Amino acid sequence: MEEIVFERLSSPHRPYVGELRRLLEKMEAPFRRGDRVGIKLHWGERENRSFLPPDYAREISLWVKAAGAFPFLFDTTVLYSGGRRKAEDSLQTAAEHGYTEGFLGCPVVIADGMDGRSVVDLQTDYSHFSSVQVADIFDRADGYVIFSHFKGHMEAGFGGAIKNLSMGFASRAQKQRMHADIRPLLKPGKCIKCGVCVDVCPTGAAQFGEDGLPTYDHDVCIGCAQCIGLCPNMALKIEWETDATVFQEKLVETAAAVWRKIEGRTVLINALLNITTECDCWPGDNPTIHPDQGFVGAYHPIRIDEESMRIVGEETFDSAHPGIPWKRQFSYAREIGF
Ligand code: SF4
Numbered sequence: 001m002e003e004i005v006f007e008r009l010s011s012p013h014r015p016y017v018g019e020l021r022r023l024l025e026k027m028e029a030p031f032r033r034g035d036r037v038g039i040k041l042h043w044g045e046r047e048n049r050s051f052l053p054p055d056y057a058r059e060i061s062l063w064v065k066a067a068g069a070f071p072f073l074f075d076t077t078v079l080y081s082g083g084r085r086k087a088e089d090s091l092q093t094a095a096e097h098g099y100t101e102g103f104l105g106c107p108v109v110i111a112d113g114m115d116g117r118s119v120v121d122l123q124t125d126y127s128h129f130s131s132v133q134v135a136d137i138f139d140r141a142d143g144y145v146i147f148s149h150f151k152g153h154m155e156a157g158f159g160g161a162i163k164n165l166s167m168g169f170a171s172r173a174q175k176q177r178m179h180a181d182i183r184p185l186l187k188p189g190k191c192i193k194c195g196v197c198v199d200v201c202p203t204g205a206a207q208f209g210e211d212g213l214p215t216y217d218h219d220v221c222i223g224c225a226q227c228i229g230l231c232p233n234m235a236l237k238i239e240w241e242t243d244a245t246v247f248q249e250k251l252v253e254t255a256a257a258v259w260r261k262i263e264g265r266t267v268l269i270n271a272l273l274n275i276t277t278e279c280d281c282w283p284g285d286n287p288t289i290h291p292d293q294g295f296v297g298a299y300h301p302i303r304i305d306e307e308s309m310r311i312v313g314e315e316t317f318d319s320a321h322p323g324i325p326w327k328r329q330f331s332y333a334r335e336i337g338f
């Protein structure tokens with residue numbers, strides 16, 4: 001078995017399903033007959049135009065079925081408003097982008113549940129996180145295919161397998177923890193006084209005030225971001241600012257915690273196609289910064305992202321996102337034994 005496989009494009013015609021099929025033929029499926037296999041991918045934000053078409057997911061689904069296993073596709077809900085914050089909206093966006101059970105031949109699910117609360121805390125011993133909160137998917141699949149679109153990203157510099165395992169598996173609260181140091185700030189005009197933030201707060205920092213609006217005691221708050229992630233009306237300010245290096249490290253810690261759960265039963269595939277400045281969360285104009293290359297397959301997320309970076313070239317991402325310390329993802333991964 002080759003540790004890493006690169007299938008270069010051999011035809012100019014999209015979608016490049018033949019190339020993906022040839023790559024899959026060279027990969028060893030760590031699944032047994034009857035296994036449930038989750039295919040993790042990003043089906044694109046509403047109005048994004050650079051997402052990968054569903055033809056590739058269908059090809060992966062067929063490959064999983066050929067091994068006698070039962071595939072399903074999954075993604076998680078996101079923090080910001082748009083077409084993927086609520087589970088039902090995200091499924092609608094998936095369908096609009098062609099990711100339907102009818103086309104794919106397998107179900108499409110939201111891994112953190114229809115209310116965003118199907119999550120689990122994984123204990124870690126890292127510098128930034130003593131635990132990370134991700135979708136509670138681990139008992140629902142026996143194996144995984146991590147299918148990632150390799151392209152640019154404004155905060156991470158690039159996004160590939162590490163980011164797909166990290167932001168892609170994270171609960172909304174964990175997404176907020178990675179993006180910023182947390183301090184809930186109320187937008188009173190948006191608050192519908194539903195009490196969700198008070199209910200979910202694990203420390204009692206969130207309480208109702210006399211005016212019926214919630215207050216947050218920052219001395220008691222542990223910055224878990226549950227309130228921000230689960231507020232149904234986006235009445236709590238989302239903080240996007242964080243130190244750029246710390247952000248890379250937090251991404252890696254979350255990915256490493258997920259990897260501990262799925263290592264040995266997972267195949268990773270990166271699509272080096274539609275290599276755009278920004279990720280598939282980006283609505284509207286998103287320039288292409290490098291020609292299509294092909295598909296990379298591997299069995300470790302660091303290995304596959306390093307190889308993808310080698311093929312595309314560091315300068316592509318350094319030019320698109322000058323000053324972003326994306327190399328820290330690789331060096332930090334080694335430091336923590338990922
Ligand atoms: S961030 Fe967590 S601890 Fe702080 S107020 Fe919100 S739910 Fe409570």
Ligand code: SF4
Binds near residue numbers: 191235
């Ligand atoms: S969850 Fe949001 S809308 Fe509901 S009370 Fe808290 S801040 Fe207000």
